[in-house]
Amino acid sequence: MKKIVIVGNGISGVTAARHIRKLSDYHITIISGESDYFFSRTALMYVYMGHMKFDDTQPYEPSFWSKNRINLKKAWVKKIVSEDKQLLLENGELLSYDKLILATGSKPNKFGWPGENLEGVQGLYTKQDLELLEKTAPNNSICKHAVVVGGGLIGVELAEMLHSRHIPVTFLVRETNFWNGVLPDHDCSILNDHIKAHGIDLRLGVNLKEIHSDRMGRVESVEIAETGEIIPCNFVGLTAGVSPQISLAQNSGIETHRGILVNQFFETNLTDIYAIGDCAEQTDQLPNGRRSIEAVWYSGRMMGETIAQTITGNKTPYKPGHWFNSAKFFDIEYQTYGWVSSLRSKPEHELQLHWKYHDNTKGVTLSYNKNDLTFLGINTFGIRMRHEVFNQWLNEKKSIEQVIEQLDKAQFDPEFYKSYVNEIQSVLLATLSNSVL
Amino acid sequence: MSSQQFKSFALINSDSYGLNSGQKLALSSGLLGLLLLVLTAFGVQLVSASIHLSLAIGLLGVGIVYFTRAAYSNKIAGIKNDGVMFSSLTSRGILGWLLGVSLTGFYIVLYFYPTWLGLGINGDPNSGLIALFDPFSLWLNGNAATQWFVYGTLYTFAIIVFGYKFILKYRHNPYQKLRTISVMFFQFGFAFLIPELMSRLNSDTFKLPYYDLKSIWPLNYYNFDKYRVNSFIDAGDVGLALLIFGVASIFVITPILTYKYGKRWYCSWVCGCGGLAETVGDPFRQLSDKSISAWKIERWVIHSVVVFALLMTTAVVYSYLGHDRSSYWLNKSDFLLGVGGLLTFVFGLVMIFKRKEFGKDAIYGAVGYFVIIVTLIGLFVFDQNDQLFIFKSTELRKTYGFLIGSVFSGVIGTGFYPIFGSRVWCRFGCPMAAVLGFQQRLFSRFRITTNGGQCISCGNCSSYCEMGIDVRSYAQKGENIVRSSCVGCGVCSAVCPRGVLKLENDHHKGRINPTQVLLGNDVDLMDLMNQR
Known part of the structure; x- marks a missing residue:
């Protein structure tokens, strides 16, 4: 055998x-x-x-x-x-x-920051990392202040975790907008606001210069490169990707x-x-x-x-289908189907349409090819969408207009939830007709 | 191993989850109100009964409402489960056990020693706690209070104030808000107010039995007892209408609503037991056992209860029916043939159309059916008036009332909330849930849809399933959830961080969709694997 x-x-x-x-x-x-x-x-x-x-x-x-x-x-x-x-x-x-x-x-990535191996500095990936975190930051009397470095998914999760134990968190993000290496700036702004609303001290556009140690070899503070500000802390989470x-x-x-x-x-x-x-x-x-x-x-x-x-004998190449993903940022759920590019990585042919609810806790971005008007992808915040439907639309290479018009078919929010589809449709179709003209 | 370590961690970080000052104040108010109630059991009554009761209930209500506000209203709406697994009350700690023991004790006294609560027997006036409720009872229904009036009042009060707590906790979620308002409404209106007012209408010439209209046989296992049926009939058209409603509830209304919406229309929107579990019991929902062995036990126990309930009721009704049709249109043998015929009809339909879906459970269903039919034949052949083989039907009825009606649904079902979770009765004991579950599993349009390949197997859904369904085991396979026990509370969908679960009523096609390879991978591979 x-x-x-x-x-x-x-x-x-x-x-x-x-x-x-x-x-x-x-x-x-x-x-x-x-x-x-x-x-x-x-x-x-x-x-x-x-x-x-x-x-x-x-x-x-x-x-x-x-x-x-x-x-x-x-x-x-x-x-x-x-x-x-x-x-x-x-x-x-x-x-x-x-x-x-x-x-x-x-x-977890480390970029050779001075002090990155001190006691009280860690990433969050393994079960052992979690056990270590329990030791270093069990509560806000042992860990009076925490700093999280790196604005990705694990970073915001770690900030939420520490926050749940009432530990004050400073969140250092190199980008000028949270997660703007992945999301369009429109979408980032929803998250910036929401993270701050939870009382996280979100610092955008700053880099970590150095992690300072106390005499016992434990983390004492971090120093910000741009301003030289020293932030005292008992814990540093390094979450600059994996x-x-x-x-x-x-x-x-x-x-x-x-x-x-x-x-x-x-x-x-x-x-x-x-x-x-x-x-x-x-x-x-x-x-x-x-x-x-x-x-x-x-x-x-x-x-x-x-x-x-x-x-087991049926030689099969790996052929993944359309990209999709999801995450949750504190209370805001995010889903994506197909490709919606960030400002940095946006190809020349991609255009985007945006909608945002007035309280800035819900939003969508749809992307499409400006040459043939095919739908490329969607990001949703605070609204659930059906994977199966978008997968099919991407297969069928539906036009952006068709996707917007049929958006209600893709809704996946629980029963009795307020539907934003009409509002989204009217805003997006208006923007679309303006940009196509 | 690891869980040990995490337990010890929980001890260190307790102060991060301490109560804020508003919560402490509210807690004091609530405890004071509770103390006022407890004191009366020891004969201490400060002022007149009505003022004492108003004060106690008022302090309790204000305490719970302000505790809730202090806990949730200054926070951004969203899932509020921080520290649930660390809290002594909600993770089987000392507080949890203390509460469990106290609740169980209360139920034992309530069911078996009501005189300890001050119930006056043999014409004596009430004293203690029950006397406290006399003025309110007199005002409402014209009679002195009983232990059941006290219990009903406190029960309704609890559903309303803890319902408020639940609504504030889930204020971002309209489904949760609506169904909670619904159980509050049905408890207050149907279980509490209407029966009390109905009994006020009773006179020497007109008397209806106490009837909570939303309580349906077999949950309401005593509905077809002789004294009730007699008094329905004696009460003329109104009584007859109620009796017909009682029969129609289980045979007509229930199947239709369950077909359209799943059993949730009852279990988490209407039912009083469910109402208590969803409101008072909500902090304990995560304590339900998710293991496969618990599921096996569940299926045996709940289906045994439903068979027991059916036989007991059949024997009771059989015992008071006559032999010939001259006195009454329904006689003993017609009744037995009717019951047997109906069961055979249902069993036949399932075996013909749904045998595949029934799977391995078909054999258990057949065994249950066989037992019932043999018993019915036995009844007919031996034809002893009030005897079910060696058991007297009245004894059977008493045993059922004691074991299932009191011990299971009350003492274990509610008393053990902080130990086994909030739906022990609904999951293991309720015959109504079994009947609705059977309809839901085989004939309903209801299912919980999983969203393609989005599941990350985190397990929040399973953790917070009060019915102990391992929701994740379906979600991570991309398979819809069509379990008979699902009461459709919608909390799995609410706590899911990736938007994977949605409660839906839809066509039968694709309702049951076992998959091996999930949406998102190579289409050929999905076809190859999923069609096996």
Whole structure:
């Protein structure tokens, strides 16, 4: 019987294992040093906020794994000995494989800031990071002030987490608008306001110069590059994005660039070694404008679904569909379907239409191709939309006008919610006719 | 392992979740009101009964309302679950256990030792807590208070003030607001006011039994008891109309509404048990057991209760019907044939049209059906007047009332809110929920739709499902939720951070949609896997 070994028990590795089990009788082992069981990384914030217990983040009961004959091994892998088809574990143990899948995920970025390794400075990615955070910032008497550096999704989540325990937060964002590397400025302004409304000290357009230490080697304050201002704090969260966790691959002679280099079948340069999820970097051009590295929950899941086919004999290339994603910024939910570019990355052919509710807590941006007026994508804030409908519209290459006119078909807000569709339609159609004329 | 560590963390950070000064003041007011009520049980009454009661209820009400305002009104509208898992009250800590024990104690006294609350028996006047309610009861229905009047009043009061709390907590969510207003309305109007006023109309020549119109058999398991049916009939047209309404409720109204909207129209919009669970019980909803084994137990227990309720009622009605049609149009054998025929009809329909959806449960359904039919035949063959085999029907009725009506629905169902969560009764014990659930699972247009591939398996939905449904296990597969136990409270949809869940009534096509590969991946792969 073939032995499949998967390194990493995140969504990618676990989905691969589940689907290989569905499709075959292979011997499957998942190795992780992080946790006993698969948990939802995206839910770590809710554990700190007291919405859930850690065990609630585990999507499957412990009995699931034995019932489905998926072996779990808690260990760190030191090296891959590809010549012998073996893994060397940190505890000295050797584990042989017929096919190896690397699903090692990401790690928080650090940019060589002075003081970035002090006690009280950390990122937020692993379960261990959460445990550390519980020690450093359990409440506002031990942690009187916190600074979060880096304005992405994890940054705003960390700010919300600390805020839930009444710890004052200063949020340093390099960009002049929150998340404007991803969102159009129109959308950013909704989030800027909302983050501030929650009492977060949001500082836009500032860079971290240095993290100062006290005599015990603990963080004491941060210094802002532009103003020289010193902000005293007991905790610094570094949340300037993540990058692929590739150290194991690098140690083992696997080709890497930013991530572990793979083709559309997730094959690395070494036979029978594959890489999926956050850690993988595609060398082939993916369809639908998908990026070569995607550190997104569902991309990991889709890669797991796909590689299971290849491993079980139905060689299948990875062909992700239209881009979509979602997030929640404090109380404002965000969904996106298709591509809506930020100001910085907007191609010449893309035009955008905006609508915003008067209280600035809801909004939409739709993008379209100015040459043929096809719909390109939508961002929504505070309004839920139906994935299936937008996926179909993107497939059908609907025109922007058709999409606006049929917007009510895509509504996904709960029953009895006020519909903003009429208002959105009249504003967007008016703007559209102005810009087309 | 880890959960241990997090538990110990919870001890350190307690002060981050301390009460603010407004909440402390409100809490004092509420506790004072409660104290005033408790004191009367020990014979302490400060002023006249009506003033004492108004003072106690007023302090309680003001306390709860101001506590709520201090907790929520200065915050931006949104999900308010911070610290739920750290609070002693809401995570089975000391406070939770204390409250659980006190509530359970209250229910035991209420059901089995009402004299401790001051109920006057054998013509004695009331004393203590119950006497406190005498003036109010006299004013409302013309009689002295009973323990049930006290309980009904406090119950209604609790749903209204905690309903206010729930509305403020979910003030961004119209679905939550509307259904809470609805349960407050039905509790106050239908369960409390109308029956009290109806009993005021009673005289020597005209007497209707106490009837909460929204309480439907088999939840209202005593509705077809002999004394009730007699008094309905004796009350002429009005009584007969009520009796017909009672039968129509379960056989006509219920299936139609459940078909259109799912069982939520009743369980989380109308029902009083559900109303209490959704308002008073809301802080405890996360304590429901989500394990697969709990689900297995649930299905056995609740369906056993419904079989028990059906047999008990059949035996009771059978016992007072006559043998021939001359005295009354319905006789013993026609009644049994009717019950058997109806069950066979329903069972046949399900087996013919829905056997596939029924899956493994079909065998359990068949066993239940078989037991009932054999019992009915037994009744007919042995034909003993008030005997169901070796059990007297009156005893059966008493046992049901004690075990299910009192112990299960009251002592365990509500007393254990802080331990097992707020819907223990609804999930494991309510025969009405079982009947509605059966309709919902097999015939309803209702489902919770999952939004393509957006689920991130975070588990908020499962954590806050009061019915212990592992919502995430469906959402992460992109599969709609059509579980019979779902009461449609909509909280899974509310707490979802990614906009994945939506309660909907829609066509049957695509209602049940098991998927292996979710929307967003390679279209060919989705087809290949999902059609297996």
